[in-house]
Amino acid sequence: MEKFVYIALFAPLIGSLVAALFSTQPKTAFTGWFTSFMLAVSMYASLNLLHYVYTTDISLHVNLFDWIVIGNLDIPFGFVVDHVSVVMMSVVTVVSTMVHIHSIGYMEHDKGFNRYFSYLSAFVFSMLVLVMADNFAVLFIGWEGVGVCSWLLIGFWYHKESATWAANEAFIMNRVGDLGLLLGMFIIYWNIGSLQYDIVFAQVSTLETSTLIWIGVLLFVGAMGKSAQFPLHTWLADAMEGPTPVSALIHAATMVTAGVYLVVRANELYTLIPEVGYAIACLGAFVAIFAATMALVNNDMKRIIAYSTLSQLGYMFVAAGLGAYWVALFHLATHAFFKSVLFLGAGNVMHAMSDELDIRKMGGLHKKMKATSIIMIVASLALAGIFPLAGFFSKDKILEAAFNADAIILWGTLWITAGLTAFYSFRLVMKIFFGEQNYSNDEFHPHEAKGFVIASMIPLAVLAVVAGMFEHQFVEFVTKILPTWEASNLNNATIWILILVTSGVAILGILVAVFKYRNGGFSKSWEDTFIYRLLSNQYYIPKIYEVCISKPYYAISVWIFKVIEVKLIDASIDGLAHFVNKLGVKARIIQSGNLSSSLRLMVFGLILGLVLALVLSVL
Known part of the structure; x- marks a missing residue:
């Protein structure tokens, strides 16, 4: 029965990926019917699993691969089909299949027809991951x-x-x-x-x-x-x-x-x-x-x-x-x-x-x-x-x-x-x-x-x-x-x-x-x-949220942007950049390419080095 677990889980994903290939193309009825068919396949597999668990009382466990293994942390990408998850799988796939078929008629004149079915099937796949997770x-x-x-x-x-x-x-x-x-x-x-x-x-x-x-x-x-x-x-x-x-x-x-x-x-x-x-x-x-x-x-x-x-x-x-x-x-x-x-x-x-x-x-x-x-x-x-x-x-x-x-x-x-x-x-x-x-x-x-x-x-x-x-x-x-x-x-x-x-x-x-x-x-x-x-007016709760949360949060965000980000962070970074630029302008003379200037700098550096060596030796 393990194959039905994979079919139930991945059939909607296949439908979503195929529909995504046509997402930028004009409406193609194929995407609607193909994704609906893949959902029907997932529904068939889910109902088969429901019958299997109902008649045998055996839960199925599937580990696709080891996902996160670091030290004592060991999380497999695993799924379980038991008495609870299989009920959810059946409900999700039955309703989703009918919704997909209904959507073919509802969205028939929409320019985003193909994109819609890609999103819809991706949603069903995500929902199945949620309910089947172990x-x-x-x-x-x-x-x-x-x-x-x-x-x-x-x-x-x-x-x-x-x-x-x-x-x-x-x-x-x-x-x-x-x-x-x-x-x-x-x-x-x-x-x-x-x-x-x-x-x-x-x-x-x-x-x-x-x-x-x-x-x-x-x-x-x-x-x-x-x-x-x-x-x-x-x-x-x-x-x-x-x-x-x-x-x-x-x-x-x-x-x-x-x-x-x-x-x-x-x-x-x-x-x-x-x-x-x-x-x-x-x-x-x-x-x-x-x-x-x-x-x-x-x-x-x-x-x-x-x-x-x-x-x-x-x-x-x-x-x-x-x-x-x-x-x-x-x-x-x-x-x-x-x-x-x-x-x-x-x-x-x-x-x-x-x-x-x-x-x-x-x-x-x-x-x-x-x-x-x-x-x-x-x-x-x-x-x-x-x-x-x-x-x-x-x-x-x-x-x-x-x-x-x-x-x-x-x-x-x-x-x-x-x-x-x-x-x-x-x-x-x-x-x-x-x-x-x-x-x-x-x-x-x-x-x-x-x-x-x-x-x-x-x-x-x-x-x-x-x-x-x-x-x-x-x-x-x-x-x-x-x-x-x-x-x-x-x-x-x-x-x-x-x-x-x-x-x-x-x-x-x-x-x-x-x-x-x-x-x-x-x-x-x-x-x-x-x-x-x-x-x-929904007990004025949306208005309360807007006045007490959204607007104050927006005002605080604007203040942080103007004061913290622009005047402090951006100004500090820009100031550092200007300082480095000015320092570069001042030091540019040592790279003039003039031989006399280079010799004078060399002598100055030699004298400075000797003085430092003398001072250090005395100390």
């Missing part, structure tokens, strides 16, 4: 790889200032988190002498509690950057400047879940420091409702879905922080399916509406885009957690985990968020597909996407429906290496009450959205309230 150093290579590729993809339309600004914001904010991850890795190596997962997690229990807390906190800082947790969250919504399929891949199914994967992978560490885990869960619950409230009033179609992603990441961190690691991984997988298909559906709507994003300028599109409408409704129902769709099973388990841990405030926060999620999901659906038409037929000519584009969305939509039904098989599989978690403090009656209460608030949210927006929505006076302005 040590923290190789994970960090993939971690930085997805960061670079996300910068390239978010800023793909580099002629737009907003796109380059968003790409730089995402890149810089992730660097803040990455510093935490690096420091955590340094402390691990300093105390254990290795970065290999199996060695680190076997010895982590021997470390002092304070050291464990430092490691756990610093690793989570890295996860905060990648998974856009408060206060490193602002980049995620701004990253919607990239092509919509990029949002489906990076900001729904893969890169933003890397932080959750890191916490799940380091479960042996976090089990020993439950206080840090509880802090992670509290932050996750806050982010869940924090992002959901911003989605309530936003009118940008992609940003609404982005805030939803941010909110669902909060749910995942609640589960992981409370020790329900398999639940976090389960919601990660189900969320990837229905959220990616929501973004792809948004891409179809954008194409139909000449790249319009304001949902206030849409309405009544169901008649002209029935397939996209139905798929997005199904995905929205899954996101709302309606039985029997995938989101119901995974989200319900997270609420059970909070209630089981007696974290009633966390449970209440997530319960309210579940209602808000259902409301804003169907606010989006109603504003786009139903109600009154709010666009001119002379300006817009809505039409359904091409057949193969819809076909690429159907597998994800099907998975969004049925994935939750495989909960028991999933639990049995991943708990071979993850801690077994059950709602041990809850009886069956309590669990059923929780299910009914959670489903009830979700259904209520849907009904309120459908009723209000079928009848024109809320009055305009709502938009003049302080709460509306607070939510629509």
